[in-house]
Amino acid sequence: MTDRRNFLKASLLGASASALAWAGKLAAKQASTSQAFSGARVVSTWDFGVAANKAAWTVLSQGGHALDAVETGVQVPESDLKNHSVGKAGYPDRDGHVTLDASIMDADGNCGAVAALEHIEHPICVARLVMDRTPHVLLVGEGALQFALAQGFKKQELLTPESDKAWHEWLKTARYQPSINSEVHDYGHGGSPGMPGGAGNHDTIGMLAIDAQGRLAGACTTSGMAWKMRGRVGDSPIIGAGLYVDGEVGAATSTGVGEEVIRNAGSFLVVELMRQGRSPQEACKEAVMRIIRRRPTQTKELQVGFLAMNKHGDVGAWAIQHGFSYAVCDAKKQDGLIPSSSVYSTSFS
Ligand code: ASP
Numbered sequence: 001m002t003d004r005r006n007f008l009k010a011s012l013l014g015a016s017a018s019a020l021a022w023a024g025k026l027a028a029k030q031a032s033t034s035q036a037f038s039g040a041r042v043v044s045t046w047d048f049g050v051a052a053n054k055a056a057w058t059v060l061s062q063g064g065h066a067l068d069a070v071e072t073g074v075q076v077p078e079s080d081l082k083n084h085s086v087g088k089a090g091y092p093d094r095d096g097h098v099t100l101d102a103s104i105m106d107a108d109g110n111c112g113a114v115a116a117l118e119h120i121e122h123p124i125c126v127a128r129l130v131m132d133r134t135p136h137v138l139l140v141g142e143g144a145l146q147f148a149l150a151q152g153f154k155k156q157e158l159l160t161p162e163s164d165k166a167w168h169e170w171l172k173t174a175r176y177q178p179s180i181n182s183e184v185h186d187y188g189h190g191g192s193p194g195m196p197g198g199a200g201n202h203d204t205i206g207m208l209a210i211d212a213q214g215r216l217a218g219a220c221t222t223s224g225m226a227w228k229m230r231g232r233v234g235d236s237p238i239i240g241a242g243l244y245v246d247g248e249v250g251a252a253t254s255t256g257v258g259e260e261v262i263r264n265a266g267s268f269l270v271v272e273l274m275r276q277g278r279s280p281q282e283a284c285k286e287a288v289m290r291i292i293r294r295r296p297t298q299t300k301e302l303q304v305g306f307l308a309m310n311k312h313g314d315v316g317a318w319a320i321q322h323g324f325s326y327a328v329c330d331a332k333k334q335d336g337l338i339p340s341s342s343v344y345s346t347s348f349s
Helices: 002-012 016-031 049-060 066-079 123-133 141-150 161-173 258-263 266-275 280-294
Strands: 041-045 100-106 111-117 138-140 205-210 216-222 243-246 250-256 304-310 315-319 325-330 336-339
Touching (some): 049 205, 066 205, 066 216, 111 123, 111 141, 205 250, 216 243, 243 266, 250 266, 266 280
Parallel strands (some): 111 138
Antiparallel strands (some): 100 111, 100 216, 304 315
């Protein structure tokens, strides 16, 4: 996770010159965009979105469906043992259980999700089967696990020795305060006090894709807030909160304090704002401002970021705090990482 922090720092400080230049070109292109669809593209939250996008691109570049692309892409961080906020090796709840949330949605309103799922490395694939093989949208806990096992998924231990160690470290000094840390706090990006290597205690991969035929889809997967209360579910598996897709308009996803995103139906709001004519960037900004207006005294303790793509493939993002980034991949560039705009652009203490 230290590597990840350094990578992000490098991306934001040094290496980001080229990303910024590319982001500038992207923005200029958006400004002058005709309403024509500009080709396949995939975007994801955070630095780990770069590797996830590359996997999604293997599907998109061969003319595959956006839905298959996002399902393929987010499996990369789900399996990454260095990633402690998504899938296997995710940090557990305060009782030591790794519980995963995920959702997937296509352009026609088809969707599936799982919440508080244990023992399954790829919750996104279970969410896909909830969508494809049941009349339901969301399965939770034991029922979600039963469904997964019946579909042939293998039960496994998701708590890795490293995550277990971090949990035991946390237990030594634990005061139960479920909060999302800010990337600009002095313990660094995704860091948390008392955790080995400053490892992060949250972050979600939200991925949005448009394929060569102009079909949109999205996926979102996370282990949620580290040391959370047992049974706590965040925004990621809630359609309209952590993810929303409407083929007539666009798609949005979120990361950060899930409770604030749920309260404001965040991703649905972003899509509805785009429907009313806002650009993806403007829509994300307004959704962030909506959260801030409802929490005027707590704004500096909150981090929420939105990422959106409209049906033309234009992309935008906005966050409350500095430090959120998103990865963009298309035919021109496969490894772009772009710092998101934010309400607060400098550190606070
Ligand atoms: N949104 C996630 C949750 O609340 C965490 C995150 O993305 O940082 O579970």
